[in-house]
Amino acid sequence: MPSRTPRATPDLKVALVCDYSLDYLGGAQSAFLDEARILAADGARVTVVAPRTKASRRSAAAHPATENPAMLDVDVRRVLPGLDLPLLRNRPQLRRRLREEFTARGIQVVHVHSEFGLTAAAIDVARELGLPVVHTVHTFFWQARMPAVFEPIAALITRTFARCVRSHPVSGTALAPSATDSALRGMTLSTAERADVVVSPSAHQADRLRAAGVRRVAVIPNAAPEATQAEPLTSVEGPVRLVWVGRLAPEKRVLEFVRAARTAQALLRPGALSIEIIGDGPLRRAVEDAADPAGPEPRPDILVTGRLSRDEVRARVRRAHLVALTSLGFDNQPVVVVEAFTEARSVVYVDADLREGLSEGGILVPSDVAGMAEALVRLVRQPSDIVDASRRAHRAAAVFSPAHHAELLRRVYADAGAPVAAPAR
Structure with missing residues (x-):
């Protein structure tokens, strides 16, 4: 008899x-x-445990304990x-x-998504109650991008802070x-070592976790x-519209992207x-300064809109032809890829280690400013490549489907020791 996927x-x-x-x-x-909503739709009873914030209070009002998912917020x-932590x-x-x-x-499995004090407390309680833990x-x-002269003291502060909020030491590996x-x-790592099963959204991060000594890692x-x-897309009308979404921080290499865009625009006809x-x-x-340098003429072809809601981001992605992802050696499996592919838009990316979906539906380009600029120019001049990539992204979006995600989570929960049942024949 063929094996059947465990069902929550x-x-x-x-x-x-x-x-x-x-x-x-x-x-x-x-x-x-997103995972909370996927699990709830799959039939599990979900309790979201998070710090009490404006958003959690609104969510708790909309999702009381009788609703699914429900909120359990903790006073802060x-x-x-600087970190909003x-x-x-x-x-x-x-x-x-x-x-x-x-x-x-009646919680039966504790699934943590971070590494600080609330997570540490939840794992401690799970162990007391004999509940499986997934991380x-x-x-x-x-x-951290810390100057070398400050490294020793910064590392000491980091370890001391982590020990203070978690009551558990940091791995010295x-x-x-x-x-x-x-x-x-x-x-x-020290949090992952306390879990029954660790989940990595990407294969390349899973490889790094296993190399660090984590024994049970699943890729979801x-x-x-x-x-x-x-x-x-069936065609590209008007200017090629490209959206960059993320935190404006050095590790995201947003300044490098803006410089590449400016270089490409200088090589193309105005407004292309x-x-x-x-x-x-x-x-x-x-x-903002790089996007609109001082000069006699305004440059509206790079717009910095600031932070938008999730629905607004998706609407902008839908109106665009492409999405840009320019981090290198930092990201795991960026949510912006899911958002782009869900809208049947391809992603221009520079990190070859990022594979999920991107290897089938993305557009890999060089990571340096000149290489990115050259790739942008080529795409504008060959819009058929953008249309083809959109079709590939649409097909590759299946890997990010809620049904696929829920199926893999059921397997992980079963492996961790949570109660599951086989689906009906």
């Missing part, structure tokens, strides 16, 4: 735990909330400046609250050339809660290439 029992009760603020929907938060007294310490009061809630809600690693590629990056990655790409409904930068972050002013 209709009343499987899952606690999804995240330390990050849900007021700011970065990639990790978006993937986290401080937020780490709520500071929650793994203390007896927090563990007591989680223990009471997990017991009252999704959203990045094992932390980059050398994981990166930089001492600070190694300490940050050690925080992720991020997914969209809704299956794609968009149709691929239109760029939109969506996001916010420490490089916002620098990006």
Whole structure:
């Protein structure tokens, strides 16, 4: 008899735990909330455990404990400046609250999506209650970009901070050339080592986790809660419209992209290439200056719109012809790829390690400014390549379907020890 995929029992009760603020929907938060909706639609009872924020209060009002997914938000007294990271310490009061809630809600598996105090407390309580733990690693590629002279003290501060909020030590394994990056990655590794099964949204990150000593790693790409409904492009009318979405930070290489876009626009006829930068972050002013340098004529062909809602981002992607992804050696499996493919739009990317979906439906280009610029010029002059890539992205979007994601999660939960049942014949 052929093997059958385990199916979550209709009343499987899952606690999804995240330390990050849900007021700011970065990639990790978006993937986290998408997964909550996918699991709920698949029949599990989901409780989202996250810091109490404006967004969580609105969500809790819309999704009380009787709804699915339900919210369990935890009071926060401080937020780490500059990082939007709520500071929650793994203390007896927090563990007591989680223990009471997990017991009252009949939680059967604890699935954590971060590495800080709330996650540590949830894992401690899961171990006390004999519950299986699954850990999704959203990045094992932390980059502090610290001057070498400050590395020793920065690494010490990182380890001390992690120990303070988590009440658990950071792995001392050398994981990166930089001492600070190694300490940050050690925080992720030491959390992964406490889980029954670790989930990586990408194969290349899974390889790195296994090399670091994590024994049980499953690859489950991020997914969209809704299956794609968009149709691929049939032609490219007017200027080629390209959208860049993400945090305006050095590791995303947004400035390099803006310089490449300006170089390409100088080689093309006026108005042939239109760029939109969506996001916010420490490089916002620098990006705006690079996009609109001082001069006698305004340059509206690179627009910096700032942070937008998820629905607004998807609408901009739908109106565009392409999406740009310019990080190199930093990202795991970016949610923007899911958003682009769901809208049947291809992604221009520079990191060959990123494979999920991109190897079938993306457009790999050189990572340097000159190489990116040359690729943009070529795409504008050969719009048929954009149309072909849109068709490939539409086909490749299947890997990000909610049904596929739920099926893989059922297998992981079963492997971790959660109660599951086989589907009906």
